[in-house]
């Protein structure tokens with residue numbers, strides 16, 4: 001993409017090229033457990049109307065698990081349960097929950113359903129977030145970054161502040177991909 005864009009910059013295609021580079025932005029969040037072991041990853045791809053969110057992880061208890069985008073880009077406090085990643089990404093101050101009339105907040109995502117072997121692989125989509133503010137959507141790569149957090153329990157999509165999803169089990173700092 002970068003090579004094609006550089007070549008196109010001197011042509012009338014430059015604007016088209018820049019638009020498409022913007023739309024194809026990517027970021028990755030390597031997931032770690034509380035002991036700092038890498039247990040999977042989350043990949044974000046910017047689209048014209050939202051973010052594709054690819055999740056791959058292992059070592060989780062089977063069943064539904066809440067997953068959210070949290071507002072601070074740190075996972076350095078695994079020993080304390082990743083509380084430093086803060087609350088959900090929520091610049092517009094909405095209530096938590098896809099099923100909440102006053103929600104959802106911009107960090108909300110559907111639950112993961114973990115297989116009996118502890119693994120999960122899924123592609124999600126959110127129209128509420130962006131990498132750098134595209135479409136006026138909440139930005140992951142803002143001044144304090146963002147982290148993806150996978151919780152211990154199911155998110156009921158309505159209870160405040162996190163749908164009863166419980167402790168923070170896995171965490172990944174979102175980093176822009178060149």
Ligand SMILES: [Cu+2]
Nearest residue numbers: 067068149162
């Ligand atoms: Cu959360």
